[in-house]
Amino acid sequence: MKKTILVCCGTGCIAGGSLAVAAALKEKISELNADAAVETGIKQTGCNGFCEHGPIVKIMPDDISYYRVRVKDTAEIIGNLGKKPVERLLYRDDAGKRVKSQMENPFYATQKKLVLRNIGDIDPGNINDYIFRGGYEALKKALSTPPEDIISEVEKSGLRGRGGAGFPTGRKWRIAAGYDNFPKYVIMNGDEGDPGAFMDRSILEGDPHSVLEGIAICALAIGASEGFLYIREEYPLALRNVKKALADAENAGILGDSIFNSGKSLHLSVVRGGGAFVCGESTAMITSIEGGIGQPRAKYLYPTEQGLWNKPTVMNNVETFSNIPLIIGDGGAKFAEIGTENSKGTKVFALVGKIRRSGLVEVPMGTTLREIIFDIGGGIPGERRFKAVQIGGPSGGCLPESLLDVSVDFDTLLSYGAMMGSGGMIVMDERTCMVEVAKYNVEFLAKECCGTCVPCREGLRKLLDILTKICGGTGDNADLEMVESICEALKETSRCGLGKTAANPVLTSLKYFPGEYEEHIAQKRCKAGVCGMGEAK
Amino acid sequence: MNIQIDGKTCIAEPGESILETARRNNIDIPSLCHHEALPGLACCRLCVVEIEDATGNRLVVASCVYPVAESVTVYTNTEKIKKHRRTNLTLLAGHVPEVKGVLLAYCREYGVIRDDSHMKAVVKEKCILCGLCVTACEALGNSAIQMAMRGIDRVVAPPFNEPSLNCIGCASCARVCPTDAIDCESVSGNRKIWGKTFSLVKCAACGEPYATVDELDWLKGKLLDTELNLAYCPNCRRRVSVNTGK
Amino acid sequence: MILPRERLLELFQAYPRDRRYALPLLQDIQKQCGYLPKEHIIEAAGYLGVPLSRIYAMATYYRSFSLEPRGKYVIKVCDGTACHIKDSKNVLETLKGLLCVGVGGMDKDGLFSVETVNCLGACALAPVMMIGEEYFGKLTEESITEILEGFRKREAVVAGI
Numbered sequence: 001m002k003k004t005i006l007v008c009c010g011t012g013c014i015a016g017g018s019l020a021v022a023a024a025l026k027e028k029i030s031e032l033n034a035d036a037a038v039e040t041g042i043k044q045t046g047c048n049g050f051c052e053h054g055p056i057v058k059i060m061p062d063d064i065s066y067y068r069v070r071v072k073d074t075a076e077i078i079g080n081l082g083k084k085p086v087e088r089l090l091y092r093d094d095a096g097k098r099v100k101s102q103m104e105n106p107f108y109a110t111q112k113k114l115v116l117r118n119i120g121d122i123d124p125g126n127i128n129d130y131i132f133r134g135g136y137e138a139l140k141k142a143l144s145t146p147p148e149d150i151i152s153e154v155e156k157s158g159l160r161g162r163g164g165a166g167f168p169t170g171r172k173w174r175i176a177a178g179y180d181n182f183p184k185y186v187i188m189n190g191d192e193g194d195p196g197a198f199m200d201r202s203i204l205e206g207d208p209h210s211v212l213e214g215i216a217i218c219a220l221a222i223g224a225s226e227g228f229l230y231i232r233e234e235y236p237l238a239l240r241n242v243k244k245a246l247a248d249a250e251n252a253g254i255l256g257d258s259i260f261n262s263g264k265s266l267h268l269s270v271v272r273g274g275g276a277f278v279c280g281e282s283t284a285m286i287t288s289i290e291g292g293i294g295q296p297r298a299k300y301l302y303p304t305e306q307g308l309w310n311k312p313t314v315m316n317n318v319e320t321f322s323n324i325p326l327i328i329g330d331g332g333a334k335f336a337e338i339g340t341e342n343s344k345g346t347k348v349f350a351l352v353g354k355i356r357r358s359g360l361v362e363v364p365m366g367t368t369l370r371e372i373i374f375d376i377g378g379g380i381p382g383e384r385r386f387k388a389v390q391i392g393g394p395s396g397g398c399l400p401e402s403l404l405d406v407s408v409d410f411d412t413l414l415s416y417g418a419m420m421g422s423g424g425m426i427v428m429d430e431r432t433c434m435v436e437v438a439k440y441n442v443e444f445l446a447k448e449c450c451g452t453c454v455p456c457r458e459g460l461r462k463l464l465d466i467l468t469k470i471c472g473g474t475g476d477n478a479d480l481e482m483v484e485s486i487c488e489a490l491k492e493t494s495r496c497g498l499g500k501t502a503a504n505p506v507l508t509s510l511k512y513f514p515g516e517y518e519e520h521i522a523q524k525r526c527k528a529g530v531c532g533m534g535e536a537k
Numbered sequence: 538m539n540i541q542i543d544g545k546t547c548i549a550e551p552g553e554s555i556l557e558t559a560r561r562n563n564i565d566i567p568s569l570c571h572h573e574a575l576p577g578l579a580c581c582r583l584c585v586v587e588i589e590d591a592t593g594n595r596l597v598v599a600s601c602v603y604p605v606a607e608s609v610t611v612y613t614n615t616e617k618i619k620k621h622r623r624t625n626l627t628l629l630a631g632h633v634p635e636v637k638g639v640l641l642a643y644c645r646e647y648g649v650i651r652d653d654s655h656m657k658a659v660v661k662e663k664c665i666l667c668g669l670c671v672t673a674c675e676a677l678g679n680s681a682i683q684m685a686m687r688g689i690d691r692v693v694a695p696p697f698n699e700p701s702l703n704c705i706g707c708a709s710c711a712r713v714c715p716t717d718a719i720d721c722e723s724v725s726g727n728r729k730i731w732g733k734t735f736s737l738v739k740c741a742a743c744g745e746p747y748a749t750v751d752e753l754d755w756l757k758g759k760l761l762d763t764e765l766n767l768a769y770c771p772n773c774r775r776r777v778s779v780n781t782g783k
Numbered sequence: 784m785i786l787p788r789e790r791l792l793e794l795f796q797a798y799p800r801d802r803r804y805a806l807p808l809l810q811d812i813q814k815q816c817g818y819l820p821k822e823h824i825i826e827a828a829g830y831l832g833v834p835l836s837r838i839y840a841m842a843t844y845y846r847s848f849s850l851e852p853r854g855k856y857v858i859k860v861c862d863g864t865a866c867h868i869k870d871s872k873n874v875l876e877t878l879k880g881l882l883c884v885g886v887g888g889m890d891k892d893g894l895f896s897v898e899t900v901n902c903l904g905a906c907a908l909a910p911v912m913m914i915g916e917e918y919f920g921k922l923t924e925e926s927i928t929e930i931l932e933g934f935r936k937r938e939a940v941v942a943g944i
Contacts, residue, residue, distance in 0.1 A: 011904065011905050011918055012905050012907055012908055012918075012920070014918065015905060015908055015911070015917075015918035015919060015920045016908075016920065050907075051905065051907035051908060052907040052908065192904065193901060193902070194902070195862075195863030195864040195865065195866075195867075195901050195902035195906075196863055196864040196865045196902065196906050197902070197904070197906075198902075198904035198905065198906055201904040232904075233810070233847055234859075234900060234902075234903055234904065234913075235904060236916045237916075271806070271807075272806075272807065272810055273847075274806055274809075274810070274841075274844075274845030274846070274847050274848065275845050275846035275847030275848075275900070276687065276844060276845050276846060277901060278687075288806065289803070290802075290803055291801070291802035291803035291804065291805045291806065291833075292802070292837075293684075293837070293840050293841050293844050294844065294845070295844075298577060298578060298579035298580075298599075298602050299579075299602050300598065300602060300603055300604070350906055350907075352865040352906035352907055352909065353864075353865050353868055353869070353906075353909075354868065354869075358906070358907040359907045360907075390864065393864075394864070424864070424906075426864045426865055426868065426906075428868060432868050437864075437868070440864065440867055441864075444901065445688075446688055446689045447687075447688045447689065447690070448687070448688055448901070449687075449688045449689075450687060450688070450691075450844075451666070451684070451686070451687050451688045451689065451690070451691030452580050452666075452668070452684075452691075453579065453580050453581075453582055454580065454581050454582050454583075454625045454628060454629055454665075455582055455621075455624070455625055455628070457666070457688065457689055457691065458625075458628035458629060458631070458632055459624075459628055460688075460689065461628075461632070461689045462628055462631060464689075485620070485623075485624045485627075486624060486628070488620070488621070488624070489582075489621050489624040489625055489628075492585075492597040492617075492621060493582040493585045493597060493599075493621050493625065494582070495579055495580075495582070495599070675834075679834075680834030680835075680836050680837060681836060682836055683834075683836035683837055683839065683840035684840060685839060685840050685843045685844070686843045686844065687843070687844050687846075694839075695836060696824075696825075696835045696836050696838075696839035697821060697839060697850075701835075701836065702835070703834065703835070703836070
């Protein structure tokens with residue numbers, strides 16, 4: 001039986017040397033094929049998510065996963081094909097047992113891969129791989145479906161935007177579809193700027209066609225024939241893979257002048273971001289695509305009504321689009337079976353920081369933080385204790401141990417002062433200082449905000465000043481009052497979403513870790529030993 | 538259309554902002570970045586007001602860009618709004634030590650106590666980055682200055698921080714500035730602004746310097762009305778044209 | 784590196800004269816020159832018909848642009864949250880020490896510049912840096928020294944031929 005060797009060539013594994021591993025494997029295979037004992041093919045795939053244990057090599061259909069593979073291991077891997085797996089390259093589970101299949105690995109065992117359905121199994125550079133697994137069937141189906149029904153299906157699925165705010169996707173499409181103002185545009189927001197989040201990078205690198213298919217279905221639903229894919233320039237591989245996928249889809253007659261010969265056209269172009277976090281905000285991104293300076297608009301107008309060049313525009317995040325082919329293919333009702341009442345489907349999280357198994361994790365909405373951090377992630381390395389998890393990027397909140405059993409969904413997270421954001425989950429242990437983390441986030445936002453409105457620019461400047469003082473041991477309680485009024489003004493009077501949420505990291509650390517502020521102010525002490533004025537352990 | 542502002546029924550023109558309607562109806566809303574000849578900039582966030590929709594939901598919005606609508610009721614001076622204005626004024630006052638003019642008046646009105654205990658070595662800063670100068674320059678078609686940089690590093694500057702080729706020395710930027718932050722010096726027949734020196738032209742009638750040579754050259758290029766006599770300052774020009782019947 | 788005029792015009796020709804192409808055009812110039820030379824910014828504004836002040840503002844607004852010449856290899860040190868709590872500060876200090884440069888600066892041979900970036904999206908390998916388009920993860924003082932040596936050797940080979 002033919003063996004296929006899958007070499008993970010996501011950014012993480014490439015950093016670990018997977019390209020050299022792939023080359024060495026190819027060489028060994030060519031030597032091997034001379035005697036034709038086992039027929040073997042090799043494929044370079046996108047990210048398997050378990051980047052920390054990369055480079056990852058999988059043997060199919062035997063379902064063997066090897067981790068931390070080096071060039072020197074390749075001869076043995078090829079030599080053992082069809083025989084016994086190379087024991088020492090297998091994952092050792094929590095009980096110390098070597099496990100062969102990905103599904104026996106606790107990191108993968110409880111994940112539910114919908115968005116990441118193809119990643120790690122297909123070659124992102126080969127459109128036929130995607131088509132072979134049923135790709136672009138949903139687009140064909142959408143072509144013969146009235147736009148109204150496409151939108152209903154998305155509404156039925158309960159899908160909410162994966163970029164941060166969680167706006168219902170179907171409703172967004174319906175609003176844009178309702179305007180009789182052409183041309184309309186569709187934009188993919190791939191300016192994944194939240195530090196600690198990389199699911200969009202992985203999807204774009206590993207399964208770009210699923211995103212293109214979602215975009216095309218959206219375009220059909222709202223009546224757009226032009227679209228833009230805005231991708232961070234820090235993601236060179238994602239940019240390359242998406243451009244190739246786009247060209248391949250156009251050459252295959254799937255996108256471009258006539259989608260599957262339907263006479264309907266869709267022209268997509270890739271826009272490289274300029275490295276401005278605030279461009280992830282929808283109106284800032286629109287301004288940036290128009291050629292302006294990428295700052296959020298002043299006016300109270302929704303892009304669905306007046307977006308790009310003041311035309312109705314739907315902007316969705318990468319992960320949102322990647323869900324669409326599933327919803328149209330299998331029906332909205334089926335999708336809605338997964339998740340909680342108000343948050344349907346799955347969510348991909350980037351589980352990073354002080355955690356034993358870090359990487360990309362896809363779980364149904366409603367999974368608890370404990371399940372994600374301890375069951376999948378294996379908890380905190382060493383003997384240290386869990387302290388907090390930051391969810392939702394720099395404008396998200398830090399949740400304490402007492403909230404580990406809350407359900408991870410849009411509304412629950414909001415009610416505790418955090419937010420879904422794009423899905424970064426940064427785990428912190430007792431050696432992390434929460435005041436310093438608040439300062440770090442504020443400093444990030446102070447540099448990354450556009451600098452237009454007073455509460456955001458001056459408020460963050462002042463917050464940074466105060467938090468620097470507290471971390472330096474010269475803060476006082478009067479400062480905390482000022483912090484509170486600034487946070488309120490930020491929340492209610494800022495011009496855009498960045499400012500309105502900028503207070504979250506400060507507010508949640510004040511709410512859940514008031515003791516740490518007290519220690520810094522009253523005792524001039526940083527128990528975590530980060531702030532340099534207390535005694536480090 | 539009619540709109541309720543602070544319990545008063547106000548007549549509003551469709552397309553107007555809440556701020557415009559309110560001010561026309563003698564309801565004062567503070568603002569530092571608004572100029573009636575320019576679009577709303579929504580930067581200073583002093584013009585925030587609370588609006589209430591038909592279902593009783595309340596929201597804080599910037600009145601200089603929020604369009605009037607019959608279905609909303611506006612409250613311009615609630616405790617919450619006053620508190621936000623005080624915070625934003627405190628922040629501004631903390632950043633520009635030389636608080637003067639309208640900013641100082643607002644600080645007094647809202648009871649802002651100057652407190653710069655948090656600030657590092659305070660620089661001699663007057664600019665509150667409201668953007669009026671940039672917008673005015675753009676509106677005139679010169680775009681000699683822009684908001685450069687981002688976040689807390691933001692500044693108003695000509696390209697490369699060097700004298701701009703596009704600047705005609707008209708000083709419109711300095712005139713719209715609410716805090717007198719743009720250095721504009723006119724001495725002995727010259728005007729110095731944005732690092733560039735311009736020769737001033739004196740009015741043929743009253744003898745007062747009224748424009749720079751570059752400004753008049755630029756105007757000549759723009760004007761269709763060749764009858765307009767650029768030898769006079771705007772005041773004298775009006776008088777002369779009345780007298781000559783032109 | 785300043786481009787010869789005809790090369791610059793070639794870059795311009797790839798785009799219609801419209802302000803929406805300002806960002807990609809500046810990116811192309813930076814790719815060719817390693818930074819945005821003042822004279823090219825002025826020419827680009829003229830070509831696109833956009834006020835120079837706007838193009839200048841753009842060049843200072845987007846973090847990826849540099850108005851100063853940079854080293855042949857730009858080292859981007861990630862200071863995303865995951866890297867931050869795994870001591871990315873040390874990576875930066877090590878590089879600053881090894882290369883005798885500050886953040887944003889270029890070493891004396893013009894080979895390396897050091898910059899920080901928000902997040903490189905390789906958080907599972909924190910702390911991370913990127914040189915050119917290559918990622919390097921789980922950095923330690925030793926591995927950083929080795930990586931720099933590797934680049935220096937590569938250079939020496941190129942120069943030796």
